[in-house]
Amino acid sequence: MSVTVVGSIAFDAVKTPWGQRDRLLGGSAVHFALSASFLADVRVVGPVGDDFGEAEYDVLRARGVNVDDIEHVQGGKTFFWSGEYEYDLNTRHTHDTQLNVFADFAPKLSDASKTADVVFLANIQPDLQREVREQCAGARVVGLDSMNLWIETARDSLVRTIEGVDVLVVNDAELRQLTEKPNLLQAAREVMDWGPTAVVVKQGEFGASLYSGDRFFSLPAYPLESVLDPTGAGDSFAGGLFGYIAAHPDEGLDEELLRRAMAYGTALASFNVEEFGTERVQRLTADEVRERVGALHACTSWVDVPLEQRA
Amino acid sequence: MSVTVVGSIAFDAVKTPWGQRDRLLGGSAVHFALSASFLADVRVVGPVGDDFGEAEYDVLRARGVNVDDIEHVQGGKTFFWSGEYEYDLNTRHTHDTQLNVFADFAPKLSDASKTADVVFLANIQPDLQREVREQCAGARVVGLDSMNLWIETARDSLVRTIEGVDVLVVNDAELRQLTEKPNLLQAAREVMDWGPTAVVVKQGEFGASLYSGDRFFSLPAYPLESVLDPTGAGDSFAGGLFGYIAAHPDEGLDEELLRRAMAYGTALASFNVEEFGTERVQRLTADEVRERVGALHACTSWVDVPLEQRA
Numbered sequence A, B: 001m002s003v004t005v006v007g008s009i010a011f012d013a014v015k016t017p018w019g020q021r022d023r024l025l026g027g028s029a030v031h032f033a034l035s036a037s038f039l040a041d042v043r044v045v046g047p048v049g050d051d052f053g054e055a056e057y058d059v060l061r062a063r064g065v066n067v068d069d070i071e072h073v074q075g076g077k078t079f080f081w082s083g084e085y086e087y088d089l090n091t092r093h094t095h096d097t098q099l100n101v102f103a104d105f106a107p108k109l110s111d112a113s114k115t116a117d118v119v120f121l122a123n124i125q126p127d128l129q130r131e132v133r134e135q136c137a138g139a140r141v142v143g144l145d146s147m148n149l150w151i152e153t154a155r156d157s158l159v160r161t162i163e164g165v166d167v168l169v170v171n172d173a174e175l176r177q178l179t180e181k182p183n184l185l186q187a188a189r190e191v192m193d194w195g196p197t198a199v200v201v202k203q204g205e206f207g208a209s210l211y212s213g214d215r216f217f218s219l220p221a222y223p224l225e226s227v228l229d230p231t232g233a234g235d236s237f238a239g240g241l242f243g244y245i246a247a248h249p250d251e252g253l254d255e256e257l258l259r260r261a262m263a264y265g266t267a268l269a270s271f272n273v274e275e276f277g278t279e280r281v282q283r284l285t286a287d288e289v290r291e292r293v294g295a296l297h298a299c300t301s302w303v304d305v306p307l308e309q310r311a
Helices: A028-036 A054-062 A100-104 A126-135 A148-153 A155-163 A172-179 A184-194 A233-246 A255-272 A279-283 A286-300 B028-036 B054-062 B100-104 B126-135 B148-153 B155-163 B172-179 B184-194 B233-246 B255-272 B279-283 B286-300
Strands: A002-006 A010-016 A019-026 A041-048 A070-072 A079-085 A092-098 A118-121 A141-145 A167-171 A198-202 A208-212 A215-219 B002-006 B010-016 B019-026 B041-048 B070-072 B079-085 B092-098 B118-121 B141-145 B167-171 B198-202 B208-212 B215-219
Touching: A002 A028, A002 A126, A002 A233, A019 A028, A028 A041, A028 A054, A028 A233, A028 A255, A028 A279, A041 A100, A079 A100, A118 A126, A118 A233, A126 A155, A141 A233, A148 A155, A148 A172, A155 A172, A155 A184, A167 A172, A167 A233, A172 A184, A172 A198, A184 A198, A184 A208, A198 A233, A208 A255, A215 A255, A215 B286, A233 A255, A255 A279, A255 A286, A286 B215, B002 B028, B002 B126, B002 B233, B019 B028, B028 B041, B028 B054, B028 B233, B028 B255, B028 B279, B041 B100, B041 B233, B079 B100, B118 B126, B118 B233, B126 B155, B141 B233, B148 B155, B148 B172, B155 B172, B155 B184, B167 B172, B167 B233, B172 B184, B172 B198, B184 B198, B184 B208, B198 B233, B208 B255, B215 B255, B233 B255, B255 B279, B255 B286
Parallel strands: A002 A041, A002 A118, A010 A079, A041 A070, A118 A141, A141 A167, A167 A198, B002 B041, B002 B118, B010 B079, B041 B070, B118 B141, B141 B167, B167 B198
Antiparallel strands: A010 A019, A079 A092, A198 A208, A208 A215, B010 B019, B079 B092, B198 B208, B208 B215
16 A cells, blocks of 8 residues: 655755765655655655756655655755754754745645555644645555644644644654643643544654554664664654554554554664665665564563563 | 662652652662562562661661662761652653662672572662673673663663673663664664673553564553552563573573563563552562462453465
């Protein structure tokens, strides 16, 4: 089955303690799409400018991603982000954001994109996310990401948008800020009261947690001795998560399915951060993904042996 | 089998967004001992002053903890700590630390304490920890905690002390600071090169991770809708971890045993934070511990189903 992602397509300039790159293919929709492509048919919706050429399209096409709904704005320039990570990679500083063609982006979905089984609304202005959601009225599962900027400047719109989706995917700080609840379990329950079936909390180097109904599940990040560039980790994670959901159209948002989807997200995110931008994922094979999911399972399994109790 | 813990015995004044207490029984050795008492025979070594009375001894005795090696310093006052937690409980500010009898503490272990199967060196000055370690030459497993103060003021001594123990238990920031490595996997491997068999990293609300040989394991914190006071969570965690190891003398530091020990530590820490100080753990039953370990297993288990691969 297929998944449509609506979000940014970008060039990134990234500096980390381990190196830097001046012009990387990036953007939430790109990282999501490459990751999801290991699991499902993917369509990308987002704007690019004249500087986005065949080489960039080919990165997506090589993974079988459908690029028909990438909107080429004549005379425009592609969204550009420049940032730098601190020593432990947990803190990021943005140096420059040039919206360019993204400033006037009004998502136009083809019928094929509208009728996708699964839709992911990557982090864009919440009014636009809601418009897309309304265009995809028949989608079985809709996921949504957001960020502090929209919580601070468009909270009411964001909440209304969240009310109409199935799965919210945000990081722990965003979930606290959004709900004004410091306790993540309380915060997730509040969001589920608004409408979503599940809340997925991204916790950076500490993995991700899933709140769904009365249940809780958590996975660590896959342990890596070398992380070169965390940019796009969250979108790669979401790509694996929703790609896996799209690959299992008969299972709804079953808890067991969501847990396995979290594992695929975690595995794909771990490859994303091994090198800069999309460098590692471009070379990635399905066998490697499969193997890493197995390795992740080995990192999280334990046997609950009943203990002779003391008083 | 038995476990000896050497560390602080304290009165704490704690303020959190959910309330405050002026005088709580606390200290690393107390939290550790109460927690470990659900799994093993426990002996506490540490100093107290005249203000430490029968009511406090009784809290420990009620859980079967042996208090013979608690040193009563005539005319002295018990260690006192006062602090406050911010909104999300992740940031703590110390208002006051009065070492009192702890300032001149020189651990004196009885033969029974020295010959314990498992010894935990809670966070005290590393020279003292090493002296205790040398007194317990026959211990099967020795664990150690520390803090930023000793990393900054006595790093060489601390490293020498770590060289002589089996399991280091620190938080993620301390592990980075200690090794000057931002990557936790690299940092844990460095510590294992010094001597320890395993490194356990406490990650606060994000649980704890175990590095042991080439293997990695991680558990989330047990999800709680209400956390009243995080004080002592790390020591309760260590108490469950080493209490479980002490309860299984024939299994060495086997990976599967360590994983189950992590689960007991996680369960016990989760009770500790539900109320102030030792309030919750004083009422805790072995059945509740057992039940929570099972609930934690349900929060972490998933089935790795092979997926029909795409290209």
